[in-house]
Amino acid sequence: MRVVILPTPADAARHVTELIAGQLRENPRSVLGLATGGTMEPVYEGLIARHRAGLSFAEVTIFNLDEYVGLGPEHPQSYSHYMRERLFAHVDIAEASCFVPSGRGVPAAAARAYEAEIARRGPVDLQLLGLGENGHIGFNEPGSSLGSRTREKLLSHDTVEANRRFFGPGEAVPETAVTMGIATICEARSIVVLATGARKASAVRAMVEGPVTAMCPASILQMHPRVRVVIDAEAAADLALRDHYLRAEQIQSARDAKA
Numbered sequence: 048m049r050v051v052i053l054p055t056p057a058d059a060a061r062h063v064t065e066l067i068a069g070q071l072r073e074n075p076r077s078v079l080g081l082a083t084g085g086t087m088e089p090v091y092e093g094l095i096a097r098h099r100a101g102l103s104f105a106e107v108t109i110f111n112l113d114e115y116v117g118l119g120p121e122h123p124q125s126y127s128h129y130m131r132e133r134l135f136a137h138v139d140i141a142e143a144s145c146f147v148p149s150g151r152g153v154p155a156a157a158a159r160a161y162e163a164e165i166a167r168r169g170p171v172d173l174q175l176l177g178l179g180e181n182g183h184i185g186f187n188e189p190g191s192s193l194g195s196r197t198r199e200k201l202l203s204h205d206t207v208e209a210n211r212r213f214f215g216p217g218e219a220v221p222e223t224a225v226t227m228g229i230a231t232i233c234e235a236r237s238i239v240v241l242a243t244g245a246r247k248a249s250a251v252r253a254m255v256e257g258p259v260t261a262m263c264p265a266s267i268l269q270m271h272p273r274v275r276v277v278i279d280a281e282a283a284a285d286l287a288l289r290d291h292y293l294r295a296e297q298i299q300s301a302r303d304a305k306a
């Protein structure tokens with residue numbers, strides 16, 4: 048794992064934007080895996096700005112991690128809607144190359160279809176991940192099988208409660224989601240995790256330095272050969288080896304600059 052600690056959330060988001068832009072410059076036909084959540088919003092703003100400056104998405108394929116069961120793409124809280132509003136509608140990507148699991152219909156069928164689509168067009172070159180406060184990736188909540196494929200998952204009580212504020216009074220909050228599985232995610236050639244703010248500090252520590260355990264699904268990333276964890280100072284606060292990562296990064300970025 049390469050752990051990159053930057054001063055502010057804006058610095059961390061900019062770093063991730065650059066990594067994605069670099070991936071697209073290197074291979075304009077890249078397959079990207081993308082994520083939702085508040086943490087990702089500045090990344091997508093950055094990518095739109097890069098697009099306006101000439102970065103093309105015309106040949107890119109995108110697979111998103113997850114979708115709430117029961118919400119169609121027109122629902123303002125669906126992840127399909129999120130991606131359209133925050134990225135797809137603002138860049139030159141072909142609609143037929145943007146994949147988000149379907150929240151409509153039979154979840155098991157949606158999950159199977161999604162796995163088949165990834166198998167057909169993948170593997171994912173660069174997978175972007177956020178981190179849940181409980182260590183989830185996608186909607187693989189604690190207790191998820193580390194060998195799981197795309198499937199319907201029950202959201203944890205805390206996740207459902209945290210989401211309630213986004214829904215109208217009396218409106219049902221989704222209790223399940225179709226999410227890429229942990230094994231599916233780990234088939235990406237490279238993975239970038241972005242986590243910022245003090246709320247994420249303990250999940251960051253469990254992901255980077257804790258045991259590999261289903262209690263912190265993100266900890267499986269310790270087994271992947273190409274993972275970069277990009278965090279701000281607050282999210283890094285609980286790391287035991289924080290100073291070591293800072294030193295390693297200084298050396299590595301000096302080497303990168305020379306290369």
Ligand SMILES: N[C@@H]1[C@@H](O)[C@H](O)[C@@H](COP(=O)(O)O)O[C@@H]1O
Nearest residue numbers: 082084085086177178179185186
């Ligand atoms: N399914 C998504 C995750 O993919 C995301 O990482 C997480 C963190 O969201 P935020 O960035 O808003 O903290 O939110 C949801 O649970």
